[in-house]
Amino acid sequence: MKRTRRESKNERRRLRLRIGLVAGVVVFSLVAVVARAYFLQIVKHEYYLARQQRQRSSSLLINCERGQILAADGGALAVSIKGNSLYAEPRRIEDEKRIAKGLAPILKVKASTLERRLSGERGFVWLKRSLTPAQVEILKPWCKREQGLAFLKEDRRVYPNRELAGQVLGFTNIDCQGQEGLERHYEKYLQGRQFYLELEHDARRQVVESSQYPEIDYYKGKTVYSTIDRHLQALTEQELEAAVTENRGKGGIALVMNSDDGAILAMAQYPRFNPNSKRKNNPAMWRNRAVADLLEPGSTFKVFTLIAALESGLFKIDDFVDCEEGSYKVGRRTIHDTHEHSLLRLDEVLKYSSNIGCSKIVERVGAERFDAVLKNFGFGSRSGIDFPHEPSSRLRPWREWRPIDLSNLAFGQGIALTSVQLVAAYAALANGGYRVTPHLVSKVVSGAGWTVYEHPAKKSAQRACSAVVAQQIDQALALVVEDDGTAPQARIPGFRVAGKTGTAQKFDSTKKSYSHSDYWSSFIGYIDPPAGQSRKVVYVMVDEPRSSIYGGVVAAPAFQRINRRLAGYLNYTSEAEFANLEMPLGEENTDHMMAEHGGEIVENLTQTARVMPDFRGQTIREALALVGGYRRSVKISGQGRIISQKPLPGTMLEPGLDFVFRLSSEI
Amino acid sequence: MAAKKGHQSQWGWLNSCLLLVMVGMIFYCSWINNKIVARGYQLNDLREEEKHLIEEQDKLQAELATLKRPQNLARLARLLGLKEPRPGHKMVLP
Known part of the structure; x- marks a missing residue:
């Protein structure tokens, strides 16, 4: 079966036509793809970039915590802790009457007030701020069960010493802004600053990655050191x-x-x-x-x-x-x-x-x-x-x-x-x-x-x-x-x-x-x-x-x-107690005079064995009050408070040992 | 003709290698990207945990300060039979 020359020519033409057609479709598709890519990537670049960023990333406002107020003795007078507040999204609430009735006794807010807050089409409304831990525990099932109810963490100011120096410390409002007392006067130092944290989400809005945390210490409120001594305040x-x-x-x-x-x-x-x-x-x-x-x-x-x-x-x-x-x-x-x-x-x-x-x-x-x-x-x-x-x-x-x-x-x-x-x-x-x-x-x-x-x-x-x-x-x-x-x-x-x-x-x-x-x-x-x-x-x-x-x-x-x-x-020694020391040199300030120039005092000592106390940080007068019962030589150098001593604290005191005290005014 | 065939097979071999490298790179990049995302999740979880622990620490510190307030210490000390020191009163412990 031989094909004629004409037939084979026609077949080649059809084949070329088909190839041409396919090539045309491919080229057209490629051109369309390139054109679309050009449109998306070049012409609409900014628009789609912004849209992508909107979908993929978000900013979270971080409120840094308020600074502490500390007492002169180092104890905390005012601190901030995180507390939970309850909010609602009224447009997602289905049965506001039932929810209001259920929440009223827990939040200790009137049911009618809650119902008013829950109704309407608003996107956000506070139901109760600064909840107690017990309230949070009761409300957790409610937030899981009901749509549009959730907790939000907020700073809460706490005064651990309760009434101690209450009027001095003052207080803050619910937004942690100083209203009275030191809280108000030192507001500019105590107040924490705000910053935005950039977050990247996945398709389920889960956070994939967050930007580097800035130097948090820079944004935190500063620590205020009060001159109030808690123990003196309490006794006063x-x-x-x-x-x-x-x-x-x-x-x-x-x-x-x-x-x-x-x-x-x-x-x-x-x-x-x-x-x-x-x-x-x-x-x-x-x-x-x-x-x-x-x-x-x-x-x-x-x-x-x-x-x-x-x-x-x-x-x-x-x-x-x-x-x-x-x-x-x-x-x-x-x-x-x-x-x-x-x-x-x-x-x-x-x-x-x-x-x-x-x-x-x-x-x-x-x-x-x-x-x-x-x-x-x-x-x-x-x-x-x-x-x-x-x-x-x-x-x-x-x-x-x-x-x-x-x-x-x-x-x-x-x-x-x-x-x-x-x-x-x-x-x-x-x-x-x-x-x-x-x-x-x-x-x-x-x-x-x-x-x-x-x-x-x-x-x-x-x-x-x-x-x-x-x-x-x-x-x-x-x-x-x-x-x-x-x-x-x-x-x-x-x-x-x-x-x-x-x-x-x-x-x-x-x-x-x-x-x-x-x-x-x-x-x-x-x-x-x-x-x-x-x-x-x-x-x-x-x-x-x-x-x-x-x-x-x-x-x-x-x-x-x-x-x-x-x-x-404050460890004051009364005159009577000081007189009981029977200091042989008579004058009250002799120990200081001796100390200034370096000197030696011979005390009347008994031979009772005892353990050497730790005198470091005390005055020489206080030390002499305790070692006064021993007949020993006391050598003193420097002035101020005792920084080192011989014998060392805890040593058994035996006859014949000398006391050596080094003093410094820098402690 | 044989030389032409050998030349073609060399190119084919090279193309296959390139293709393999490209596929390998795509897999590698995807794997790295996957790792980055996984690490991102992990980092985020750890940050959340850190935040939670700091909050817990703050609460515990506030509670400690409440327990160590002078009035409370004085009450407990009195319960244990302790007394306030007189001025200059010292006791040397053995």
Whole structure:
């Protein structure tokens, strides 16, 4: 079967046509694909890239946690933890009535309120924020069962010490923004920053990968180091509460301040307030009265009258003032003393708290000079404490003072100041005449460990009064606690106590006169610490006491108890205990003198075997108190506190061993 | 003719090798990509776990601070028969 030439030609033509056709289709398809690819990749590049990124990636807003507030002893005062909040997506909710009814008793919110929130077409609504762990456990099955209900984690501020320093710390709102107290004042440091974290998802919206976490420490809130010592705060609060309840008072304030730098070690208030449950408390209780409330200082202010007298050069401390047997006329008004006195020395004016003595002193000093001294102590302005809502103390311009105003001012009436301002002024007196700025925060440290703020630790160079006057007043204040002074109850056996009572009538704004039943009873002073330590000014004020009105009866015992416990806590050695050491060299500071130059003290020693204690970190005086019973040679080098010792701690002490102590002031 | 055939088979051999390498590379890239995705999931899980542990730690620290608050310590100390020290009161423990 032979095909003809023509047939084979036709067949070749058909074949070529078919190949051409297929090639055409392929080429056309390729062109179409290339054209489509060009359209997608080049023309619509931006659009599809954005769409791809939208589908594949997302951004998550991360709120970094708020910084902590720590106490001076390192304990946490305010911390942030993650808590759960419940939200709903109303458009996904199917039966809002049933859900609202079921959730109401768990969330403790009215069913009608929940129903209102759950209805509608909104995409997001809070049902309850900051749930308790128990509520979360009950709600977990609900979130699994019901569509449109879920938890969201949020920061929650917690105050682990509950009422301790409640008014000082303040609190935050539900969004963790500082509202009161230190939380508010240090908001810019405490607040955590926000950043976005880039996430990549798979088709099921599961996170495949997230971008590198930034340096989290940079975004975290900073740590605020408070000057408050939790243990001192606790004992101050305890003693204040006892003083207020014993005297059936309305409330009270107590403060402990380091006199050298103005650091507030304790700031107590009664009634107390727990910032963890702020809604349960009356908003009036949130206020830190020691900083925000102006009150008349009463007799505690007489100290400044005496300072004005001594600073003016018109009086000497042993000059006499005629106290007119308890009654003295200034203009048309008559001033009285509690007890009748004739001639009193200047320091006795303070000891017996004579109103007449003070009035007569300022009459001679004059308004202008008196005003200048008050201004030197910072009266008439704010103390500069790092706390919100501090008012200026109220002191009228001296040119407006009438003679009776001047007399009243001399014994603490007609001036209004805060407790902090008064304590800061006494601190200046206690440190030898240097002004201090009261403060509650010593430093702020970032997450990376950088100190971003620090209160200057040095003593201020600004003088409130001369060192000589400060010393004379200090000696006069020590008379107040003598048997015939106004506050013998403030005395502490073994310690030198200096202080002043205050009994101030409250002004009755309805009657426009001073009340005869409502008083502020106070005591302010300090005890002498061991050499090398600064004095701690302690102030106690009881508002409207009913058992007695006198500061010496109401507040002085609390002052005494606080100082006794403070001395125990700060390891003060009382004079009696020190005397029991029977130091052969006699002088109190001999150990320091010896230490400065390197020296040797021979003690009377017994031969009783015992174990060598660890004296490191203690003063040489404390060490000598314990090794004092042994007849051994004690070698001391350097000054300050003990950094090394021989024999080593735990060594059995045998006859013939020597004690060697190396001291350094750097610990 | 034989030389031409040998030349063609050499090219075929080379093409096959290239194809094999390409397929191998595709498999390798897919495997690597798969590994990256798996590691991504793992990393994400670990981050979640870390976050959870940090939250737990914060809660425990807050609880510890509550337990160590001075009032609580004082109450427990009194229960154990301890007393507050007098000023300067020291005891040397054996």
